[in-house]
């Protein structure tokens with residue numbers, strides 16, 4: 476993957492980390508005590524007197540805020556360093572002030588998760604710098620007037636041999652527990668817990684989507700009691716999801732449907748990366764390049780052939796009620812639906828002053844893009860992943876590691892990869908795979924009403940079909956989805972915060 480533009484905060488790539496490293500060494504709050512530790516565990520009652528006053532310069536403006544960091548959001552955490560909220564409130568709200576039309580009672584709560592690669596995630600701090608040293612998303616959100624609840628969660632490498640503590644569905648249980656904490660303490664905390672807006676990128680985007688879709692589903696009930704999660708709703712108001720790596724059980728076939736013509740791959744060499752540096756990409760990662768071998772080409776073909784029947788089984792429709800289908804060759808109205816998004820994206824780029832006249836796969840008439848050759852577009856980069864992209868036959872993918880369990884570090888999660896496995900292996904519990912997939916909850920009556928889904932046209936970490944299917948399914952269930960494929964944007968998030976915040980203000984002030 477080439478990252479050739481000064482994209483902000485989060486730039487992520489695929490990984491196959493199996494090391495058990497944890498980010499503790501890089502934890503800026505390592506020596507900060509937990510905010511709510513008691514003699515018997517952790518109190519679920521928010522203590523508003525515990526804050527620290529802070530200030531920051533954000534684009535020349537002085538921002539005063541209160542911070543309560545390292546609130547453990549469950550009574551009996553398994554990995555307390557990760558199961559925390561860092562809570563930030565603009566100071567003005569404590570003197571009856573208003574910012575951007577919001578008061579302490581009405582202001583939305585922005586809920587960024589720091590999950591990446593399904594790795595363990597420490598809750599981000601306001602003063603941590605984004606990529607390239609720019610101001611954190613948290614400070615930008617505080618400047619906009621939002622209350623910020625930055626959340627961490629367990630991830631797939633936590634624990635020790637025989638006692639892995641962060642395997643699926645730990646990450647979503649943790650994020651839901653954080654939301655429950657906010658609801659339970661709404662009367663005592665600044666911000667409106669009925670206006671929680673979650674934000675995440677990649678694996679974090681998938682979890683943001685799942686958090687919004689699966690709200691209050693009983694499918695997760697059995698996990699909360701053991702952790703001592705607050706007995707409260709885990710419903711959220713809105714979802715912002717950048718390049719969500721979701722629908723993992725169908726992502727392999729989706730990947731080959733889109734990228735099967737690409738026989739050369741180029742991926743980051745993540746083998747030397749430990750968990751600590753996953754979210755800290757200050758130095759570029761070395762790349763591995765290669766060409767698919769005959770066996771991989773055969774696997775690609777198998778998976779490519781699986782996708783149309785899956786897509787058609789969803790019975791998706793577009794905004795006008797037109798069926799979104801694929802024929803046996805992978806062509807049809809669903810492909811056209813994505814192509815239309817690419818055209819819209821290119822036209823937006825042109826309207827912002829980009830010159831796209833040399834791009835051979837676009838047809839431009841009178842300065843407007845009128846058609847895209849989808850197959851030509853796909854060819855503009857190398858593929859990033861080898862087939863199967865997510866459920867690797869040798870169990871080497873991050874997602875194999877996600878779907879391990881307490882005692883088995885890596886598992887398959889698709890019937891195809893189990894059948895064709897190159898190593899001794901088991902299949903993950905199908906209920907766990909199901910509760911990790913936002914697609915399974917689009918029709919949940921408690922699902923968020925408002926969605927903003929982004930996946931860049933240069934993002935080859937998962938198929939563009941994934942975000943398109945999620946969008947269509949949500950819209951069919953009456954959800955308002957703002958969906959776009961930003962032009963030339965690689966696998967990344969938080970690169971368009973002014974637009975994200977304008978969207979938030981639009982829905983929060985309705």
Ligand code: DHB
Nearest residue numbers: 487489591592677678936
């Ligand atoms: C992420 C990227 C991937 O390609 C993937 O398979 C899982 C997670 C990420 O950046 O979070």
